[in-house]
Amino acid sequence: MKQSKESLEIGLIRARALEDLANTSDDEIRNEYREAGQDLAAVAKQTQNKLREVVAASMRAKLASAKAASKASAASQPVNPVRPAMERLKQLVAEAFQREPKIAMAFRDGKKQTDEDLATVYDDLVRMGVVKPEHHGR
Numbered sequence: 001m002k003q004s005k006e007s008l009e010i011g012l013i014r015a016r017a018l019e020d021l022a023n024t025s026d027d028e029i030r031n032e033y034r035e036a037g038q039d040l041a042a043v044a045k046q047t048q049n050k051l052r053e054v055v056a057a058s059m060r061a062k063l064a065s066a067k068a069a070s071k072a073s074a075a076s077q078p079v080n081p082v083r084p085a086m087e088r089l090k091q092l093v094a095e096a097f098q099r100e101p102k103i104a105m106a107f108r109d110g111k112k113q114t115d116e117d118l119a120t121v122y123d124d125l126v127r128m129g130v131v132k133p134e135h136h137g138r
Contacts, residue, residue, distance in 0.1 A: 083119060093122055094123050096131050099130075105121060
């Protein structure tokens with residue numbers, strides 16, 4: 001994509017300003033703020049708050065991107081429609097939860113999981129790579 005003349009000029013100005021800032025000592029910066037009548041503690045607090053906002057926004061953007069990529073990846077990975085028999089499926093799911101303590105499943109309102117719920121959990125575990133379909137001895 002071709003950049004406009006204004007965009008290029010803004011980029012050059014920004015680069016020169018950052019270079020100037022990098023070449024300016026902390027004492028010189030403090031003196032500039034003092035000469036301008038600025039409260040150094042207030043400037044430091046404003047800078048800290050702005051940096052936190054920028055970092056938080058960046059983290060939110062990365063999380064949103066990761067969620068989107070995860071959904072796209074899960075959707076693009078087909079699940080083998082041939083599942084093991086329900087008793088074997090239950091056994092594989094139980095083994096996966098025992099073997100991988102970091103994964104968990106919540107029950108809503110204390111209700112028991114249906115066979116379809118367990119089949120969905122099995123599919124999710126296969127997508128995550130926790131259960132390998134070739135290992136369940138079809």
